[in-house]
Amino acid sequence: MTSLTILLVLVLLLVVFGLLFRLQILTAIFSGSYVRQIGTSNRVNAVLMLVFMVVGGAAFFWSFAENFGKMNPPIASIHGHAMEKMFWTTMTVIGVAFVLTQVLLFTYSYKYQHKDGRRAYFFSHNNKIEVIWTIIPAIVMASLIFAGWKAWTRITGPAPKDAVVLEVMGKQFNWLVRYPGRDMKLGVVNYRLIDASNEFGFDLSDKAAMDDFVAPEVHVPKGHPVLIKIRSRDVLHAVYMPHFRVQMYAVPGMPTRFWFTPTATTDEMRAKLGNPKFDYELACNQICGKGHFAMKLKIVVDEPDDYVAWFAAQPPVSKNADLMASFKQMSQQTGLGKGGSQGAKEAAIEEAGETPAPLSAQASM
Amino acid sequence: MATNLPVSAQSQGGVGTAPVPHTEHDDHLHDHEHHDQHWLWKYVFSQDHKMIARQFLITGIFWAVIGGVLSSLFRLQLGWPEATLDWLQPILGKWIEGGKLNPEFYLALVTMHGTIMVFFVLTAGLSGTFSNFLIPLQVGARDMASGFMNMLSYWFFFLSSVVMFSSLFLETGPAAAGWTIYPPLSALPQAISGSGTGMTMWLVSMVFFIVSQLLGGVNYVTTIINMRTRGMSMSKLPLTIWAFFLTAILGILSFPVLFSAALLLVFDRSFGTSFFLSDIYIAGQALHNQGGSPVLFQHLFWFLGHPEVYIVIMPAMGMVSEILATNSRKPIFGYRAMIGSLIGISLLSFVVWAHHMFVTGMNPFLGSVFMFLTLIIAVPSGVKVFNWLATLWRGNIRFTAAMLFSVGFVSLFISGGLTGIILGNATLDIQMHNTYFVVAHFHLVMGSSAFFGLFAGVYHWFPKMFGRMMDEKLGYIHFWLTFIGVYLVFMPMHYVGIAGFPRRYYSWTGFDAFSQFADLNKFISLAAILAFFAQFVFIFNFFYSIFRGRRATENPWNSTTLEWTTPIEPGHGNWPGEIPAVYRWPYDYSKPGAEADFIPQNVPYSQTPSSNLPYERELAE
Ligand code: HEM
Ligand SMILES: [Cu+2]
Ligand SMILES: [Cu+2]
Numbered sequence: 001m002t003s004l005t006i007l008l009v010l011v012l013l014l015v016v017f018g019l020l021f022r023l024q025i026l027t028a029i030f031s032g033s034y035v036r037q038i039g040t041s042n043r044v045n046a047v048l049m050l051v052f053m054v055v056g057g058a059a060f061f062w063s064f065a066e067n068f069g070k071m072n073p074p075i076a077s078i079h080g081h082a083m084e085k086m087f088w089t090t091m092t093v094i095g096v097a098f099v100l101t102q103v104l105l106f107t108y109s110y111k112y113q114h115k116d117g118r119r120a121y122f123f124s125h126n127n128k129i130e131v132i133w134t135i136i137p138a139i140v141m142a143s144l145i146f147a148g149w150k151a152w153t154r155i156t157g158p159a160p161k162d163a164v165v166l167e168v169m170g171k172q173f174n175w176l177v178r179y180p181g182r183d184m185k186l187g188v189v190n191y192r193l194i195d196a197s198n199e200f201g202f203d204l205s206d207k208a209a210m211d212d213f214v215a216p217e218v219h220v221p222k223g224h225p226v227l228i229k230i231r232s233r234d235v236l237h238a239v240y241m242p243h244f245r246v247q248m249y250a251v252p253g254m255p256t257r258f259w260f261t262p263t264a265t266t267d268e269m270r271a272k273l274g275n276p277k278f279d280y281e282l283a284c285n286q287i288c289g290k291g292h293f294a295m296k297l298k299i300v301v302d303e304p305d306d307y308v309a310w311f312a313a314q315p316p317v318s319k320n321a322d323l324m325a326s327f328k329q330m331s332q333q334t335g336l337g338k339g340g341s342q343g344a345k346e347a348a349i350e351e352a353g354e355t356p357a358p359l360s361a362q363a364s365m
Numbered sequence: 366m367a368t369n370l371p372v373s374a375q376s377q378g379g380v381g382t383a384p385v386p387h388t389e390h391d392d393h394l395h396d397h398e399h400h401d402q403h404w405l406w407k408y409v410f411s412q413d414h415k416m417i418a419r420q421f422l423i424t425g426i427f428w429a430v431i432g433g434v435l436s437s438l439f440r441l442q443l444g445w446p447e448a449t450l451d452w453l454q455p456i457l458g459k460w461i462e463g464g465k466l467n468p469e470f471y472l473a474l475v476t477m478h479g480t481i482m483v484f485f486v487l488t489a490g491l492s493g494t495f496s497n498f499l500i501p502l503q504v505g506a507r508d509m510a511s512g513f514m515n516m517l518s519y520w521f522f523f524l525s526s527v528v529m530f531s532s533l534f535l536e537t538g539p540a541a542a543g544w545t546i547y548p549p550l551s552a553l554p555q556a557i558s559g560s561g562t563g564m565t566m567w568l569v570s571m572v573f574f575i576v577s578q579l580l581g582g583v584n585y586v587t588t589i590i591n592m593r594t595r596g597m598s599m600s601k602l603p604l605t606i607w608a609f610f611l612t613a614i615l616g617i618l619s620f621p622v623l624f625s626a627a628l629l630l631v632f633d634r635s636f637g638t639s640f641f642l643s644d645i646y647i648a649g650q651a652l653h654n655q656g657g658s659p660v661l662f663q664h665l666f667w668f669l670g671h672p673e674v675y676i677v678i679m680p681a682m683g684m685v686s687e688i689l690a691t692n693s694r695k696p697i698f699g700y701r702a703m704i705g706s707l708i709g710i711s712l713l714s715f716v717v718w719a720h721h722m723f724v725t726g727m728n729p730f731l732g733s734v735f736m737f738l739t740l741i742i743a744v745p746s747g748v749k750v751f752n753w754l755a756t757l758w759r760g761n762i763r764f765t766a767a768m769l770f771s772v773g774f775v776s777l778f779i780s781g782g783l784t785g786i787i788l789g790n791a792t793l794d795i796q797m798h799n800t801y802f803v804v805a806h807f808h809l810v811m812g813s814s815a816f817f818g819l820f821a822g823v824y825h826w827f828p829k830m831f832g833r834m835m836d837e838k839l840g841y842i843h844f845w846l847t848f849i850g851v852y853l854v855f856m857p858m859h860y861v862g863i864a865g866f867p868r869r870y871y872s873w874t875g876f877d878a879f880s881q882f883a884d885l886n887k888f889i890s891l892a893a894i895l896a897f898f899a900q901f902v903f904i905f906n907f908f909y910s911i912f913r914g915r916r917a918t919e920n921p922w923n924s925t926t927l928e929w930t931t932p933i934e935p936g937h938g939n940w941p942g943e944i945p946a947v948y949r950w951p952y953d954y955s956k957p958g959a960e961a962d963f964i965p966q967n968v969p970y971s972q973t974p975s976s977n978l979p980y981e982r983e984l985a986e
Contacts (some may be wrong), residue, residue: 003389018905025836038763044843045764049772052848060856070881071863087793094783101750101779108757109772112693113764119696120955121759129755130702130748141740141786148740148790149733155792157731172556172647181459194646200374201646234549234647236659238724238799242865251659252549253643256726273860281876285799287543287866288550289557290469293870 002318038114046113053106057099059301073242074273076264076280076301079155080245086147093140104246113214126155163225164307166218168282169238170250175282176200177218180210181316191233193337196320201233203337204318212339213314218282220262222309227259240285241299249286262301266363326350405577410520410706412512413937417519418468418498419830422823424526425490426904427586429779430528432481433897439474442466443774444890447870448939460538468871472541473559477533480567484574485529487621487677487815489522492616492618495822496585502928503603505945507592507938510587525573532566540567543869545670548641552633555648568627575620575627576701580591582620585613596947601966603951604925607704608683611711612676612844615865618715619672626665633657667718675714678778679707681818682749685771686953688825689753692768693760694962696952699752706752708747713742720972724793724798732791739789751813752774759953761962765922766840767825773848774817780852781810782809784859799869802862805855813851820847820903827907828921832934834912839906843899850896857885948984 112120144329167186169176176199180186187202188207194201202209220226230239232250239258240247248258270278284295302310306320331337400532411417441450449464450457460470495516500800501508509515522829541559542551546567554561557698589602589610602610632638635656642654643843690697697703715801719727719735726941762768784806797803827835866879873879873886927947931939945967953964961975969975970985979986 013396017908021836021839021909024838041837041841042764046762047403047771048845052926056852060852063857064860067857067885068862069858073864082794083792085745087787089798090787090790094786098779098783102776104754104930105757105772105775105779107756108760109762112757112760112762113762115734119760120761122953122955122957123695123698123755123759124696125699125701127679130699130752133751134748137745138741141743144790145737145740147738148792151792152729152733152736155795156732166375191644191646192651223794233558234645235553236547240865241801243798247724247795247798251726253655254658254660254726277877279877283867283879287472287547287869290472291446292472293468293867293872294875296875 005020011128038116042045042114046110047078049106049109053103057102066186074264074269075243076262076269077244077246077260078263079260080243081263082151084243090144093144152209159227159257160225160279163227163259164221165227165229166220167229167231168218168239168297170232170234170239170284170288172234172289173284173295175284175295177215178212179296179311179314180208183208183211183215185211186229191337192334193327194233195326195330197320197326198330199309202317202323203331204324204326205331205337210318211316212314215314217300219300219302219307220311221304222262222265222268222301224304225259225261229260230256236286237284237286237288237295238286240283241280243280244284247285251303256292265301370439375758383860404728407965410516411421412508414497414501414509414512414515414671415935415939417515418494421489421497421517421522422830424523425494425819425968426907427488427910428481428485428490428526429900429905430484433900435474435478435481437894437897438466439478440890440893442471444825444887446874450882466871469541469558470538471871472543472869473563474552474555476541476543476546477529477539478558479539480529482812483673483677485522485526485545485573485817487811488673489574489577491524491610491815491819491822492609492676492680493519493581494603494819495826496581496613497686498826499605499928500585500588500609500984501592502935502939503606504589504592505590505597505927505928505947507587507940507944509584509684510592511584514580515584518577518584521573521577521580525570525577528570528573532563532570535563535566537563539562539563541704543664545663546630547666548630548659549645549647550634551640552630553645555650555703568634571627572624575624577617578620582613582616586617588908589613594944594947597966600701601947601950603683603701604686604700604707605680605683606620607707608686609678611707612679612809615672615676615711617713619669619676623669623761626662626669629665637751645659654823656797660722660727663725664719667721668715670715670721671718674807675710677811677815678818679710681815681822681865682707683824684818685751685774686756687754688767688771688821688922689761689775690952691825691922691956692763692765692771693757694763694955695756695948696750696758698755699748700757700952701750702748705747709745710742713738713745717742717789720789720791720794721963733943736789736791739979740786743782743786743789746778750779750782753980765920766835766837766844767821769841769844769848770817770821773844774814776811776848777814777817777851780856781806781814785810796865797862799916800862801866801868805858805862808858809851809855813855816848820844823907825922826928827910828915828917828933829928829931829935830919830946831911833910834917834921835906835910835914838871839902843902843906846899846902847896850892850899852894854889857889863926894962920965923963924954925963927966930965930967949981 063249075081113340140272165180165186167178178186178200185208188206189201189209190203191201195204200214202212204210228239230248230250232252234252237250238247239250244260244262246258248256250256262273266278266280270276280299280301282297282299284292327337400438407598408416411598412493424453441448450466451464454461460467462728497509537558540546540551540563541557542564546564550556551560589606629640633640634640639654639657641659642652645654647650686697686703689750715758717735717739719731720739721734725865784802788797788803788806824835824840861882864882866873887960919933927945930945932941948969951966951968953959955962956964959973964973964976970981974985
């Protein structure tokens, strides 16, 4: 009933509007203003251009300043700080270009509005000017490219040999985490061995897999390089950790990676922000289905000592009876996972990675 | 020859024109040529490029409304996540569960919104309309090279539209894997219900669409190369035609690659191949597929996808150049530089596609190469902006509705293009990829500015399309509401994006880092929905003016190009008599020494001795 009334009111409004419109046209025709093509409205539009620039520009700068704090979530990685600087430098450069061109656009629109009796200036080209405004942007671009390229090669280059290694695996709709265990070697996994109790698909005929452990959240030590190996077992996902300026897709069939060095522990960050509930978060940033928006994983940055203690306290998968039973059954069913580390390797995907971090990484902390 | 002197727009007191007697054309002159034509051949299966253009335009408007409704729906969800949407139940049925939008349907909405806007509105609706309408009229041809193929082009688009539209009503919902349809999500119905029949229909529809694009494109290129009138050399073409020409070439070279990607995806979906699938365990089952690469699909998709964004924007650039020059009463500044930058953009647009893939696991070395090439493309884009500004400088500007939208286009293109410089930097893209910063970037530079180009074109060429004028006042209202609206929507989106808010999120409240923008999101949603409703001013004006608008004159904007030498409502064949020959470039506005402030392209130099430049004097002999 209410919707019917609303509909009726809308229709009536439309009719009234239509009638008024018709009336306006008819009076305009009678008063003769209809034929004058360039009249008051030209001036009004020109003035509005100027008003738009001033009011719009002011509103933009005000709202930008107002939201600036929120726009800058805390950063907690070494390359993140460098990127932050590059971001705001580039923003300044494009900000200058933005203000310059928009101001010219709107003031020209206002200043060169039609005036009776004036003629436009016949000015068809000027090659010198074209060269200037080709070269200057080219130079600016070149310097931006150079800075970006240097940082990019550093960030995407090989991780330091002593990096802490862990693996994150995306699935609909949560993240799985595993660590290499005492041997510092991630064991082989095979997607055909996956089932409810063996979510990673550990191939336990590989000795290196026996002491791996899974964890409900990510722990990493502060001030130490961390190499995250990334997989997916169903569709695309993306590991996105805005506080660390880390992002990399999780691709089924093609392991990827990203390394970074955290610079502040969770506790330090809580103290700094005055927010005792603060946590670093990992979000999925590639559309993956219904639960995409809720694929969250908690990241804890520990002091190195706390990290070592936490690491030592985790039970290896070989202690997990369900998992062991599941593996036995699956390997019988599929005929996989019987060849020890060699056979398992053949059955599994090629690891796109350097050798796992040596033990010394652990010992040195 | 129809006219050989500037025709004054006497009925409305055109500016700076000497009142030369109007060569009146009998309104019915062209009618008797084909009055025996059945309406079915005249309005439906027409081979006349002007009718086909109108068909593209009206279909495009239909799709724009659908696309706008979809976006209003998901903006409701984002702006008021806690609100109950029971009142939408009568329309959306089972997609409203317990007063909430179904999250899978949310993704379907986003996907269909993107697909519709990019392909059906801004490719078919924009380029389809104006390439069809203007190419024969502006190069001086009686029709397209092949009217029949041109008709097929529309009807394949129509078929494609029907398939895509029906998919909206499927039980399992339309495609929902994003407009970029990355597999495996788009390949596996187990992963999301939209990847069942919905995705099949998406792919079928897109194949028809590609056929339509190719039929159209081949026609445009052929017509421009072969059917120019006497004297119309490539260096006398209006910039619109240059833009349509290069756009068509981009389409011909890149759409087949999308076709191949779609075909391989069909194979993976239906015939058990593994082009894009590998090592997948889903819904309790390990799939047999091995060795495929999802990243391969992305390469194929973006090889089309990036040129596609220029396919969308270049026709708008061409029309805006034309409208800015006409209404500033000045030559376009740097005609050759404008052509050069269009060519530069076209070439470069083929070698930057992987900037969409910096963090997909692609080799980082490739990332460096594509960063280099991507940032170079900003240079020709900048040149275009500077030339537009120089065109306004010391002009005598007439703010028609078309002119307002053209100025708006330049403003939006600047605002959106500049953030491309951030995104094109691989290092910065690590943080910005797939956030609302990207959404803001492309909605300004592509979404909004291409829409502005479309509106500018409609307001400007409406008199030639329908023989009547659109209402200017409503045009002003439409412009200001829309211009303010899009800035209110997309500027704040940058803030949300800089903070790292991911796109395609049904809700952000689960994350501490992203939950602080509730108010801003409400604001954006409100602005978006209002801006959408403002479009009804245009729609009213458009349809009202088709039937009741003021009668147009032959050349209402005092323009120089050939389409304005045709009768008010050109019949099939465009010119009742001989096709006019062309003697000069299309931008002789306010030439010193000339009587009127414009000299049409078909006026020979021998008739304008007072305004000829030194080198033109020789040509006059
Ligand atoms: C100055 C020139 C430009 C540069 C350097 C540039 C750069 C980029 C980059 C690097 C991305 C990928 C961002 C990401 O996904 O992380 C992007 C996205 C996009 N750009 Fe641009 N761009 C420019 C101009 C344009 C123009 C003129 C258009 C369209 C007319 C456009 C349309 C798009 C679209 C549609 C996307 C998003 C596609 C998607 O992921 O859904 N860009 N741009
Ligand atoms: Cu996801
Ligand atoms: Cu691109």
